[in-house]
Amino acid sequence: MFGKLKEKLLETTSKITERIYKKGGEEEKIEEKIKEDKVDKIEEKIEEVKKSEKMDEHKKEKKISFFDRFGLTRAIKKAIKKEIVILEDDIEDILEELEIELLEADVALDVVEKLIENIKKELVGRKITPDDDVEEITINAIRTAIKNILSQKKIDLEEIIKANKAKGKPTVIVFVGINGTGKTTTIAKLAYKLKQKGYSVVLAAGDTFRAGAIEQLEQHAKNIGVKVIKHKQGADSAAVIYDAIQHAKARGIDVVLADTAGRQATNANLMEEIKKVVRVTKPDLVIFVGDALTGNDAVYQAEEFNRAVNIDGIILTKVDADAKGGAALSIGYAIGKPILYLGVGQRYSDLVEFNADWMVKKLFGEEEFKFSTEREF
Incomplete structure (x- = not known):
């Protein structure tokens, strides 16, 4: 790494x-x-x-x-x-x-x-x-x-969840990024992490474009024991997420994690669609999911999504396979937003909170990080 x-x-x-x-x-x-x-x-x-x-x-x-x-x-x-x-x-x-x-x-x-x-x-x-x-x-x-x-300003996700829970409303998180970065799997990992901490979670199958995306999310949900709100393939993504929010409100669910279709930042029509999703659902957080292996491309993508929808934080995937480290060092500073988590393996538990001190120790060979190649999904 x-x-x-x-x-x-x-x-x-x-x-x-x-x-x-x-x-x-x-x-x-x-x-x-x-x-x-x-x-x-x-x-x-x-x-x-x-x-x-x-x-x-x-x-x-x-x-x-x-x-x-x-x-x-x-x-x-x-x-x-x-x-x-x-x-x-x-x-x-x-x-x-x-x-x-x-x-x-x-x-x-x-x-x-x-x-x-x-x-x-x-x-x-x-x-x-x-x-x-x-x-x-x-x-x-x-x-x-x-x-x-x-060192960017940190976001305490649990603090946000607890504050919203006290007000009787769910915390809504929308995930954005390009195709193939691992958004759907990352959502499942975060759902697993939150459930382990005692929070109730519902997933919104907002990726209504990619073939098999809804089924993939459903399988993850089954594996970790949470519910998915879905419409048919080709349905309006904003409507799916809106329904998931209403479902969470009605049943007192703590967190809504919303998947969206992967899209290139250069595709104007698809970027307008994600703007609509954010405008309609008014999420508490918009999280960009980037692939650490793409290096500077991940930085460019994050900048483009940030301009479009003002992302709040970043999750970097495939960090365990990242031989260079440029994206992890660059992406937060480039857009002035914090890295929240790192995807470091194939298990649901392989999502770790980002910590600048840990990263510095890792870069100086002072911290060994054990990750697993064992696959859970």
Whole structure:
């Protein structure tokens, strides 16, 4: 998960750390230490990773410290001989490399530019003394820069549900996105999660266009034990969702999760239809479901849907298979809306709440995430 992005961030962190040590110490001693340690340390770590891969192919991202990874050790810290100040010239070339590498990892351009700017703010002008932990300073600087990108205003779904329940009305959530992102399955996963927490849920089969969409939603509903409100294929999507809302009101159901047909943002007629759905049903939340594997395309799609219907939040699917990580880093910042959940596997339980701290830890190899390939549907 996020392998390419993680690799580039680790590499950049190590390069900056090494550059600072060289500036503050005796370069010749550092180079000697690198040569001494490099072969033994790298070979040792490669063997560890190989053993890890044999045990579990999903644990390839075994944590390797930054110094071990690039042949440096904590002994090099003794090379800092005097107080120094980090200048922009000291790290400019490294950040230029990172900029290109982030773009290759499908991070959106405006996000790349903001991230580089944030890293400079954190590091340039920083005083380093012989007593400082340069590795920690570098890691924390990049960590903070990334967290600033990821931190959007949060939405507490349970708080919304409880507030509406107190008023005697259901919480209505409409899901939008293009074809094939996994909207229907994501709706089932969220229904399962909410039901596990004790909330009553009804599903609205608002995708009346795709062949088999209603039947797919019905099967999910049967599996998790909730009801579906449906009309015939080709019926008006807004009418189906409206009926589901009335059903929920009449029976005191807590949440209505409404499916809609996948549509390309470039299709003007279909985008007008989704605008009508939102206008008629007046949902509490409009959630965009994006496929993490599509990278920058997911960002573009989210921007287009946001312009059309003002989405409130994002769910990214197929994150467990995302080798690059660009969409997860970019999409929230690009449209100024929070990522709510990540789809990380094939089970109904494989929908996790998004957390910026977890994401940062994951990108720095400090957090292992176990996901299952076992399929429930």
